[in-house]
Amino acid sequence: MDNKLRVVHYINQFFGQMGGEEKAGIPPQMKEGPVGPGMLVQKKLGDRGQIVATVICGDDYFSNDMGKAIEKILILIRSSNPDLLVAGPAFNAGRYGIACGEVCWRANKELGIPCVTGMYKENPGVEMYRKPVYIIETAGSAIGMKDAVPKMVDLVIKLFKGETISSPLEEGYFPRGIRKNIFSEKWASERVIDMLMAKLSGDTYMTEVSNPTGTSIKPSSPVGDIGNAKIALVTEGGLVPKGNSDRIEGSRCTKFARYKIWAKNDSPGQQFESIHRGFDTSLINEDPNRLLPIDVLKDKEEKGQLREISPFFYSTCGCGTYISEAKRMGREIAKNLKNEGIQGVILPAT
Amino acid sequence: MKLTLAYYHIRNVKFDKRTEIKDEVLFINHDELKLLLLNDKNFSNIEIEITHPGEMARIINVLDIVDPRKKVSEDSEVFPGWIGKLGLVGSGKTNVLRNVSIIETGSMDGFFGGIIDMGGMGSQYFPYSRTHNIILAPTPAKGVHPTHYAKSLKMASLKTSVYLGETTLNLHPDEMMTFDFALGRRKSIGKRLPRVGYIWQVLSHYKLREIFYYGATSNHFFPLLISPNEIFDGAVVSGHYDHSPALKNYTKSILNHPIVMDLCWRHGKDLDFAGIVFSNEPPDVEGKKWNAVMNAQIAKSILDLDGVIITKEGGGHTDVDLMETCKQCENLGIKTAMIDIEMLAPEGEGDYPFVVFEAEANAVVSAGNVEERVLISKMDRVIGGKNMKELGEDAKAENSVSLWLLAGAISEIGMSKITGKMF
Amino acid sequence: MANEIEKEGIPVALITTMVTTAKMMNVSRIVVGGGITHPFGNPEMSPREEKEFRKRLVEKALGALKSEVKKSTIFS
Numbered sequence: 001m002d003n004k005l006r007v008v009h010y011i012n013q014f015f016g017q018m019g020g021e022e023k024a025g026i027p028p029q030m031k032e033g034p035v036g037p038g039m040l041v042q043k044k045l046g047d048r049g050q051i052v053a054t055v056i057c058g059d060d061y062f063s064n065d066m067g068k069a070i071e072k073i074l075i076l077i078r079s080s081n082p083d084l085l086v087a088g089p090a091f092n093a094g095r096y097g098i099a100c101g102e103v104c105w106r107a108n109k110e111l112g113i114p115c116v117t118g119m120y121k122e123n124p125g126v127e128m129y130r131k132p133v134y135i136i137e138t139a140g141s142a143i144g145m146k147d148a149v150p151k152m153v154d155l156v157i158k159l160f161k162g163e164t165i166s167s168p169l170e171e172g173y174f175p176r177g178i179r180k181n182i183f184s185e186k187w188a189s190e191r192v193i194d195m196l197m198a199k200l201s202g203d204t205y206m207t208e209v210s211n212p213t214g215t216s217i218k219p220s221s222p223v224g225d226i227g228n229a230k231i232a233l234v235t236e237g238g239l240v241p242k243g244n245s246d247r248i249e250g251s252r253c254t255k256f257a258r259y260k261i262w263a264k265n266d267s268p269g270q271q272f273e274s275i276h277r278g279f280d281t282s283l284i285n286e287d288p289n290r291l292l293p294i295d296v297l298k299d300k301e302e303k304g305q306l307r308e309i310s311p312f313f314y315s316t317c318g319c320g321t322y323i324s325e326a327k328r329m330g331r332e333i334a335k336n337l338k339n340e341g342i343q344g345v346i347l348p349a350t
Numbered sequence: 351m352k353l354t355l356a357y358y359h360i361r362n363v364k365f366d367k368r369t370e371i372k373d374e375v376l377f378i379n380h381d382e383l384k385l386l387l388l389n390d391k392n393f394s395n396i397e398i399e400i401t402h403p404g405e406m407a408r409i410i411n412v413l414d415i416v417d418p419r420k421k422v423s424e425d426s427e428v429f430p431g432w433i434g435k436l437g438l439v440g441s442g443k444t445n446v447l448r449n450v451s452i453i454e455t456g457s458m459d460g461f462f463g464g465i466i467d468m469g470g471m472g473s474q475y476f477p478y479s480r481t482h483n484i485i486l487a488p489t490p491a492k493g494v495h496p497t498h499y500a501k502s503l504k505m506a507s508l509k510t511s512v513y514l515g516e517t518t519l520n521l522h523p524d525e526m527m528t529f530d531f532a533l534g535r536r537k538s539i540g541k542r543l544p545r546v547g548y549i550w551q552v553l554s555h556y557k558l559r560e561i562f563y564y565g566a567t568s569n570h571f572f573p574l575l576i577s578p579n580e581i582f583d584g585a586v587v588s589g590h591y592d593h594s595p596a597l598k599n600y601t602k603s604i605l606n607h608p609i610v611m612d613l614c615w616r617h618g619k620d621l622d623f624a625g626i627v628f629s630n631e632p633p634d635v636e637g638k639k640w641n642a643v644m645n646a647q648i649a650k651s652i653l654d655l656d657g658v659i660i661t662k663e664g665g666g667h668t669d670v671d672l673m674e675t676c677k678q679c680e681n682l683g684i685k686t687a688m689i690d691i692e693m694l695a696p697e698g699e700g701d702y703p704f705v706v707f708e709a710e711a712n713a714v715v716s717a718g719n720v721e722e723r724v725l726i727s728k729m730d731r732v733i734g735g736k737n738m739k740e741l742g743e744d745a746k747a748e749n750s751v752s753l754w755l756l757a758g759a760i761s762e763i764g765m766s767k768i769t770g771k772m773f
Numbered sequence: 774m775a776n777e778i779e780k781e782g783i784p785v786a787l788i789t790t791m792v793t794t795a796k797m798m799n800v801s802r803i804v805v806g807g808g809i810t811h812p813f814g815n816p817e818m819s820p821r822e823e824k825e826f827r828k829r830l831v832e833k834a835l836g837a838l839k840s841e842v843k844k845s846t847i848f849s
Binding site: 165167168175176177178179180181182183184185186187188189190191192193195196197199200201205207208209210211251252278279280319320322323 | 690
């Protein structure tokens with residue numbers, strides 16, 4: 001086998017044997033070799049790796065100014081030139097868990113090294129970092145050290161070697177919210193009937209897709225005076241000038257464009273069409289006012305009920321669009337709208 | 351209604367002077383079949399090719415898949431409304447060739463075809479890479495309208511199905527399965543087994559994106575009770591020409607409907623198969639909600655179900671149909687389990703695999719993330735056209751494509767082992 | 774997209790019939806539209822009635838933009 005892997009271990013003041021809460025404000029520092037639980041980590045690494053340095057930081061120091069702390073910690077880690085990093089395990093300690101999560105995330109992002117940590121399921125660090133970071137599930141306290149460390153070590157080495165990582169259940173980490181396809185032993189038809197039969201007889205069964213929880217958005221303040229407002233239209237109905245010269249995709253769209261609105265008495269059905277592949281677009285093609293109510297809005301503008309309707313509408317297509325793309329396009333459109341002084345948006349969806 | 355399906359196992363398919371089965375090999379008279387199909391003036395030409403499992407061949411522009419079947423009867427035939435005359439099917443005897451598929455290919459403005467790789471890395475994903483495939487690749491006559499061409503394509507594959515099915519007459523089958531039970535309201539069998547039904551939601555919205563029942567489009571159907579036997583005799587046929595390869599059901603998958611067959615098989619053993627609700631998904635949300643109430647109504651008051659399996663056909667909007675039907679059934683005390691496909695980014699990120707997710711949907715089987723990318727190998731030949739836009743410059747090349755392009759890999763009615771797992 | 778625009782502080786009135794989805798995504802102002810294939814239309818009506826329907830729906834949308842909301846709210 002190659003030379004031993006160079007490992008850095010991140011721990012807090014307590015596990016670093018510097019003291020308890022009274023030492024929680026100590027700044028980041030580095031010690032040579034393994035310290036405290038690092039001994040167990042080293043034991044599990046065996047011949048495969050060597051803890052060349054342990055980085056210790058007080059939990060309060062970290063949480064008081066995360067930005068400053070992480071920069072200092074990264075400098076220390078970088079100076080040891082490690083192949084991989086292990087942090088914690090933090091068990092149920094919240095500040096420690098968040099520190100471990102942040103250190104792993106940043107070290108992976110900026111130094112390109114695989115990192116693993118361990119936490120108890122109620123540690124706030126789990127919800128915050130489970131997506132970007134592999135977090136091994138541990139017991140609620142240091143009683144779980146003997147159980148957690150081998151899993152952490154095995155996983156980080158697998159990551160280093162580029163081996164396929166098995167499911168959360170098998171490897172012991174918290175699900176990261178990524179869905180991958182695998183081949184089941186049985187056809188879906190068989191599994192769905194078995195699942196129903198289990199449900200009917202009151203036996204336990206595992207649903208294959210769980211209901212996600214939504215994230216909350218704080219609603220914007222309302223438009224103060226509608227009579228004095230500039231309103232814009234944004235749509236995912238795929239309305240484009242006939243011929244679609246911008247080549248907006250009819251499905252799995254990644255582009256949006258800005259087009260001039262039509263005049264009140266135009267026949268927009270002659271200039272525009274919808275390229276949306278998810279539904280029958282004939283009604284909208286017949287009269288695009290059915291998608292973008294420009295005839296009515298123009299009327300209101302003339303009557304003084306609105307200050308201005310934006311001369312442009314933003315158009316994209318929402319058929320099978322990846323949520324990540326929709327978010328990105330939304331952000332870009334939002335920035336444009338802000339620059340254009342738009343005070344309110346009507347967004348017809350299909 | 352009693353139907354016996356007689357299965358004939360085929361181990362190879364070849365072109366030869368006579369169309370017949372000899373020694374489990376299906377021989378096809380190429381010119382005779384070609385002449386039969388060229389009767390349709392909407393074709394200017396037709397190419398018929400054969401390919402086998404393991405060959406490095408890529409079939410492109412795949413629109414539908416059928417298997418050879420033939421009714422052993424004087425006055426009834428499979429595919430009523432197309433080949434067979436309009437009239438009830440589902441009784442008597444029907445012969446089926448196993449291990450053979452007829453692949454209907456075509457390319458026209460508005461058509462949306464898939465691919466089938468017979469060998470290489472991609473072949474593991476399809477059930478139809480494991481059968482001997484007969485590919486029909488017609489060329490449209492000048493000026494044919496896509497909707498007429500679609501009808502011609504469909505007739506061609508169904509004609510081929512019966513033409514090849516005829517080879518079984520007077521031969522002994524390898525296996526026979528009998529389906530003998532009246533569905534709907536009836537006395538329950540012996541001991542009290544849970545009454546289980548199946549709500550089969552299909553997508554039928556407009557020409558080129560529809561499902562046919564006895565030859566008629568199910569565009570404006572209300573939910574209706576149908577029998578498994580009718581399905582096996584081809585009463586339900588796919589008319590999806592303008593629909594993503596992953597989001598529709600192929601006629602062969604329907605003819606061998608895995609959920610229906612399993613429920614038939616388990617009837618009397620651990621469940622009492624009460625019936626199938628064939629239900630079209632309306633294109634608007636109000637319609638979907640209304641339809642869900644109708645589905646649940648039939649499930650409760652007519653079929654008196656304890657539990658129901660629900661599936662859907664289509665993409666994002668149809669999650670509403672699935673979830674609304676689930677909600678309505680659960681609210682009436684009927685336990686539900688369903689299959690749904692996931693629509694996430696290719697890497698599997700995204701918190702919302704379904705467009706809508708009701709709390710009542712607590713028993714969901716995943717049919718996989720349709721957007722995940724898979725590797726397909728370099729092929730020696732391409733059948734069914736020159737190229738497809740999804741394949742880039744060279745249709746034969748090794749490539750990375752989305753799973754939804756693979757015809758039959760994703761199956762909303764469960765004919766697949768692909769599933770999504772949380773990592 | 775509605776949520777991303779809201780993040781910039783611009784209120785959005787989302788016109789849709791997929792209300793359950795919009796609620797699940799926590800969209801602040803949800804206005805019930807005419808239909809998937811015709812958010813601001815109704816093909817069952819005569820052109821004049823349809824225009825009147827569109828006018829009322831636009832007013833509802835503008836009304837939603839004017840309203841203070843604390844959480845995801847449906848305007849129907």
